[in-house]
Amino acid sequence: xxxxxxxxxxxxxxGGAKLALGLxxxxxxxxxxxxxxxxxxxxxxxxxxxPDIDTVVYTLAGLSNQExxxxxxxxxxxxxxxxxxxxxxxxxxLGDADLAxxxxxxxxxxxxxxxxxxxxDLAARLGIGPVILPMSDASVRTILHTDExxxxxxxxxxxxxxxxxVERIEIAxxxxxxxxxxxxxxxxxxxxxxxxxxxxxxxxxxxxILETGDMRARLxxxxxxxVAVTPVIAGAAVKGPTARLMAQLGLEVSAVSVxxxxxxxxxxxxxxEQDRDLARxxxxxxxxxxxxxxxxxxxxxxxxxxxxxxxxxxxLDS
Amino acid sequence: xxxxxxxxxxxxxxGGAKLALGLxxxxxxxxxxxxxxxxxxxxxxxxxxxPDIDTVVYTLAGLSNQExxxxxxxxxxxxxxxxxxxxxxxxxxLGDADLAxxxxxxxxxxxxxxxxxxxxDLAARLGIGPVILPMSDASVRTILHTDExxxxxxxxxxxxxxxxxVERIEIAxxxxxxxxxxxxxxxxxxxxxxxxxxxxxxxxxxxxILETGDMRARLxxxxxxxVAVTPVIAGAAVKGPTARLMAQLGLEVSAVSVxxxxxxxxxxxxxxEQDRDLARxxxxxxxxxxxxxxxxxxxxxxxxxxxxxxxxxxxLDS
Numbered sequence: 001x002x003x004x005x006x007x008x009x010x011x012x013x014x015g016g017a018k019l020a021l022g023l024x025x026x027x028x029x030x031x032x033x034x035x036x037x038x039x040x041x042x043x044x045x046x047x048x049x050x051p052d053i054d055t056v057v058y059t060l061a062g063l064s065n066q067e068x069x070x071x072x073x074x075x076x077x078x079x080x081x082x083x084x085x086x087x088x089x090x091x092x093x094l095g096d097a098d099l100a101x102x103x104x105x106x107x108x109x110x111x112x113x114x115x116x117x118x119x120x121d122l123a124a125r126l127g128i129g130p131v132i133l134p135m136s137d138a139s140v141r142t143i144l145h146t147d148e149x150x151x152x153x154x155x156x157x158x159x160x161x162x163x164x165x166v167e168r169i170e171i172a173x174x175x176x177x178x179x180x181x182x183x184x185x186x187x188x189x190x191x192x193x194x195x196x197x198x199x200x201x202x203x204x205x206x207x208x209i210l211e212t213g214d215m216r217a218r219l220x221x222x223x224x225x226x227v228a229v230t231p232v233i234a235g236a237a238v239k240g241p242t243a244r245l246m247a248q249l250g251l252e253v254s255a256v257s258v259x260x261x262x263x264x265x266x267x268x269x270x271x272x273e274q275d276r277d278l279a280r281x282x283x284x285x286x287x288x289x290x291x292x293x294x295x296x297x298x299x300x301x302x303x304x305x306x307x308x309x310x311x312x313x314x315x316l317d318s
Numbered sequence: 319x320x321x322x323x324x325x326x327x328x329x330x331x332x333g334g335a336k337l338a339l340g341l342x343x344x345x346x347x348x349x350x351x352x353x354x355x356x357x358x359x360x361x362x363x364x365x366x367x368x369p370d371i372d373t374v375v376y377t378l379a380g381l382s383n384q385e386x387x388x389x390x391x392x393x394x395x396x397x398x399x400x401x402x403x404x405x406x407x408x409x410x411x412l413g414d415a416d417l418a419x420x421x422x423x424x425x426x427x428x429x430x431x432x433x434x435x436x437x438x439d440l441a442a443r444l445g446i447g448p449v450i451l452p453m454s455d456a457s458v459r460t461i462l463h464t465d466e467x468x469x470x471x472x473x474x475x476x477x478x479x480x481x482x483x484v485e486r487i488e489i490a491x492x493x494x495x496x497x498x499x500x501x502x503x504x505x506x507x508x509x510x511x512x513x514x515x516x517x518x519x520x521x522x523x524x525x526x527i528l529e530t531g532d533m534r535a536r537l538x539x540x541x542x543x544x545v546a547v548t549p550v551i552a553g554a555a556v557k558g559p560t561a562r563l564m565a566q567l568g569l570e571v572s573a574v575s576v577x578x579x580x581x582x583x584x585x586x587x588x589x590x591e592q593d594r595d596l597a598r599x600x601x602x603x604x605x606x607x608x609x610x611x612x613x614x615x616x617x618x619x620x621x622x623x624x625x626x627x628x629x630x631x632x633x634l635d636s
Binding site: 045046047072075076078079080081082083085086087088095096097098099100101103104106107110121122125126 | 363364365390393394396397398399400401403404405406413414415416417418419421422424425428439440443444
């Protein structure tokens with residue numbers, strides 16, 4: 001068992017948030033830092049929307065809608081109905097309660113606070129123990145080059161429902177952006193014992209984190225293990241768009257493709273138990289492999305996967 | 319009966335909106351232009367809020383909450399509850415459906431549209447026939463000098479519930495602001511036959527309109543009658559704060575004080591029938607006087623007062 005107790009999780013939206021929740025249930029809050037993708041952030045209706053941060057925040061606050069996987073439980077839509085009546089844009093749906101987050105975040109950003117400071121404060125007000133950090137305080141934006149032209153992330157993902165075929169993914173602004181100071185501090189912390197890459201979409205959710213400033217070099221230079229958890233199970237992505245995107249990018253829809261994406265970065269790869277016959281191929285990429293049930297259907301399975309990831313990492317470290 | 323069919327109404331919030339509604343029910347829509355006070359406008363939570371415009375718009379669209387006198391019928395408050403949970407400012411309550419108006423207006427202002435263009439478009443989308451105009455596209459702000467210091471209008475009116483004693487009213491930016499071009503055009507229209515000053519608070523709702531640029535001179539130069547409708551009945555204001563404010567300003571709470579405020583500007587003063595013994599005193603101020611039931615408790619009384627105001631004005635003009 002590692003003597004270095006601190007754990008950093010790299011996380012996108014829904015899938016990543018599930019594992020982050022599992023981790024939050026078994027780790028002391030001061031030991032867990034969750035670094036969240038902000039490549040999906042965008043300005044909508046004049047409001048700064050940070051979809052992945054909100055998904056993680058709502059999930060850890062116990063406020064998220066379990067069924068639809070995003071947004072708030074018991075959400076209402078009177079704002080959207082009213083907006084539609086006066087001719088506003090309605091393709092990206094903002095719920096009445098959810099809206100408070102965007103309005104308050106936008107107001108505080110305009111007042112000069114950093115996204116980091118705002119995120120930490122809002123999370124604390126919602127009673128969340130672990131630290132949740134945006135990957136950067138600078139603007140980094142995921143842009144899809146598709147057969148319908150260049151689309152900002154939400155235009156591709158929500159407005160066009162991932163239908164355009166993706167030819168190339170661009171993380172605009174990433175090279176010039178620095179990881180948020182608190183992100184740098186978490187990775188520099190001598191007590192850091194493990195980095196877990198949550199089962200988020202590698203290309204859409206994790207890539208923006210890796211591309212931000214010197215993040216990839218920082219992760220590569222770590223002396224603690226980096227473990228990635230697969231978002232692909234038995235040749236299918238847990239969420240639809242990932243599989244379609246992989247096919248468009250010319251990748252086999254297989255955990256091996258994910259492992260290849262993380263090769264050179266991750267020391268360990270946590271594979272679904274259904275995919276154990278792929279282990280040899282992944283080991284050949286230079287990673288240790290363990291298997292576990294990785295489908296997280298309820299809190300119990302989230303906690304179990306978090307535990308499996310930690311046990312796997314402890315083994316790597318010893 | 320006048321041969322010049324067009325009518326301009328000067329209007330603040332609730333009381334004025336009631337008469338504007340009455341007028342809208344008996345005039346062809348293309349004959350009625352409602353010029354609305356924007357001295358109460360403010361930026362709240364980063365959003366541009368125009369309380370009087372919204373009151374008029376909601377009232378004429380048939381969407382207003384009849385009971386409370388402001389806001390939307392059937393409004394819900396999930397945004398505010400959520401905002402409170404994350405530590406946002408909650409002293410000014412924005413309903414879920416109402417919020418769409420502020421978000422969309424703010425977005426369109428930021429995109430460079432004028433408040434006039436936005437207001438006309440939103441009103442049209444809500445099916446409103448008459449033209450509703452902000453008094454100015456420039457920033458004019460009502461500021462109260464009180465025993466608690468200088469307070470922006472909403473701080474005085476909503477946050478401090480009109481409790482501070484008002485020593486002086488300042489209409490900041492009014493001298494430098496031009497009336498909106500459409501306001502100027504409405505007053506310059508050769509078909510203009512009557513200006514009605516609605517029974518809004520003269521000092522808080524009408525004064526900002528009068529002080530905006532050369533509005534007072536424009537109104538004084540009109541060749542058609544100007545008729546003011548009293549907001550004070552039998553020594554009491556229809557809405558509480560007006561009476562308190564009048565007392566603080568050292569004014570008798572009487573329709574005569576209102577008439578004195580409009581002396582030199584209005585040609586006619588429509589007094590409540592309960593106050594007919596004040597008529598002689600008001601006539602002495604240089605105004606024609608008529609009496610009518612001026613308390614508007616339902617649509618019927620709104621239409622009746624609108625009709626009384628028109629009949630009074632027609633008499634003045636003939």
